[in-house]
Amino acid sequence: MPREAEDLEKAGIQIGGLGDAGEMLAEQAKGAYRRRLAELREELEEAKELGKIERAEQAEQEIDALTRELSRAVGLRRRNRRAAVNN
DSSP: OHHHHHHHHHHTTTOOOOOEESSSSSSSHHHHHHHHHHHHHHHHHHHHHHTOOHHHHHHHHHHHHHHHHHHHHHHHOOOOOEEEEOO
C-alpha cells in the first residue's frame, strides 16, 4: 500500500471504490435525441419524395450518428448504461 494510503488509513479515512460516473446520457438528452430522430425521419421521407438526394443522405448520416449514440447509452431492455470511472 502506498505511504499516503497508509497515512489516510491510520487517520481513520477509508478509501473505497468510486462506483460509476452515472448514466451515459441523461433522460432529457435521450428525449431530445429521440425527438430529433423523428424530425430527421420526416425530413428523409420528404427529401426522397422531392428527389433531394443530398439532403436525404445528410439526414441518413445524422440518423445513423444519433442512433449510434443512443445505442451506446441504452443497453438491452432499454436499460441505461452507466459510465465507468477508473478506480
